[in-house]
Amino acid sequence: xxxxxxxxxxxxxxxxxxxxxxxxxxxxxxxxxxxxxxxxxxxxxxxxxxxxxxxxxxxxxxxxxxxxxxxxxxxxxxxxxxxxxxxxxxxxxxxxxxxxxxxxxxxxxxxxxxxxxxxxxxxxxxxxxxxxxxxxxxxxxxxxxxxxxxxxxxxxxxxxxxxxxxxxxxxxxxxxxxxxxxxxxxxxxxxxxxxxxxxxxxxxxxxxxxxx
Amino acid sequence: xxxxxxxxxxxxxxxxxxxxxxxxxxxxxxxxxxxxxxxxxxxxxxxxxxxxxxxxxxxxxxxxxxxxxxxxxxxxxxxxxxxxxxxxxxxxxxxxxxxxxxxxxxxxxxxxxxxxxxxxxxxxxxxxxxxxxxxxxxxxxxxxxxxxxxxxxxxxxxxxxxxxxxxxxxxxxxxxxxxxx
Numbered sequence: 001x002x003x004x005x006x007x008x009x010x011x012x013x014x015x016x017x018x019x020x021x022x023x024x025x026x027x028x029x030x031x032x033x034x035x036x037x038x039x040x041x042x043x044x045x046x047x048x049x050x051x052x053x054x055x056x057x058x059x060x061x062x063x064x065x066x067x068x069x070x071x072x073x074x075x076x077x078x079x080x081x082x083x084x085x086x087x088x089x090x091x092x093x094x095x096x097x098x099x100x101x102x103x104x105x106x107x108x109x110x111x112x113x114x115x116x117x118x119x120x121x122x123x124x125x126x127x128x129x130x131x132x133x134x135x136x137x138x139x140x141x142x143x144x145x146x147x148x149x150x151x152x153x154x155x156x157x158x159x160x161x162x163x164x165x166x167x168x169x170x171x172x173x174x175x176x177x178x179x180x181x182x183x184x185x186x187x188x189x190x191x192x193x194x195x196x197x198x199x200x201x202x203x204x205x206x207x208x209x210x211x212x
Numbered sequence: 213x214x215x216x217x218x219x220x221x222x223x224x225x226x227x228x229x230x231x232x233x234x235x236x237x238x239x240x241x242x243x244x245x246x247x248x249x250x251x252x253x254x255x256x257x258x259x260x261x262x263x264x265x266x267x268x269x270x271x272x273x274x275x276x277x278x279x280x281x282x283x284x285x286x287x288x289x290x291x292x293x294x295x296x297x298x299x300x301x302x303x304x305x306x307x308x309x310x311x312x313x314x315x316x317x318x319x320x321x322x323x324x325x326x327x328x329x330x331x332x333x334x335x336x337x338x339x340x341x342x343x344x345x346x347x348x349x350x351x352x353x354x355x356x357x358x359x360x361x362x363x364x365x366x367x368x369x370x371x372x373x374x375x376x377x378x379x380x381x382x383x384x385x386x387x388x389x390x391x392x393x
Binding site: 001002003005006007008009010011012013014015016017018019020021081082083084150151152154211212 | 227228230232233235236239240243265268269272273274276277278279280281282283286290291293294295297298302336337340351354355356358360361376377379380383391
């Protein structure tokens with residue numbers, strides 16, 4: 001087939017246009033979310049003292065951090081789905097959750113504490129945290145990658161890593177309502193390790209499936 | 213050059229709003245620029261330049277299937293060159309070379325350079341055979357026999373909608389197969 005013939009054919013196909021990447025990403029995340037929520041209720045469930053925990057600002061802060069991570073990673077993912085986009089000028093968005101967390105650690109330091117710092121950092125749940133967040137992330141990551149395949153990221157591994165961060169952010173939001181460790185030190189340590197692991201899986205998968 | 217790129221942006225805006233003729237003109241207008249860049253990339257990688265048409269077709273297919281990622285308020289040229297550069301790097305890698313592609317390959321205008329001869333492209337033609345029969349028939353009817361969607365529908369006793377769907381699937385499958393090879 002010569003190029004003129006191809007061009008004529010593409011022009012004839014102009015009526016068929018894909019929906020925006022954002023729509024596809026939203027649909028796929030909504031499809032994957034019930035799977036992650038089911039895993040959550042099957043193996044974890046909400047912590048029994050949730051009604052009192054809600055009055056603890058450090059409990060609430062966990063949701064602010066994880067949702068900030070999810071929202072900024074979704075924004076960056078959609079930006080990177082355009083071929084001419086780069087991380088420059090956008091990467092700082094991903095620092096927002098880290099900044100909130102740092103402020104949380106700072107304010108916890110200024111309050112009198114019942115427990116020593118290392119105890120708060122190590123917590124009671126670190127092993128559950130590090131396995132449950134990645135586990136609940138996987139369906140969301142798969143959904144995010146399918147949605148982002150609509151895009152045209154020229155650095156698919158980077159786009160995949162950010163997709164990993166967004167799914168870890170959403171999974172960590174679920175996990176935060178189970179976890180009895182509310183110290184920002186715990187969150188900064190274990191949630192970050194879990195997020196990094198999911199981001200690594202995302203980068204690996206992204207470099208394969210997000211190429212166009 | 214600035215003028216040329218503004219014209220492309222205008223044509224692409226028309227194309228997105230459903231103007232097939234504008235889309236046809238746009239693809240015709242960008243092809244020589246893509247071809248020149250592909251030839252330069254191949255030459256620098258020490259590859260025969262007569263493979264440039266495969267790369268041009270690969271880029272055109274990607275432009276077509278990813279055009280929904282272009283922001284209608286943004287200039288078209290940077291988007292186009294990003295897609296083209298990505299495809300050129302891919303093509304050169306597949307040919308076993310790690311090469312750096314200069315973005316200026318695309319942005320430079322070459323007023324003095326004679327239009328390169330159109331050479332036959334083999335990759336798309338070879339992959340045609342692996343398409344499902346109906347998709348291949350529809351694609352060939354429109355591409356090779358220059359039939360309209362309407363005529364193609366009549367020829368195969370299909371609805372026009374079914375022809376459109378088959379054509380689009382054929383193009384998507386073709387692109388996927390080119391990527392996998």
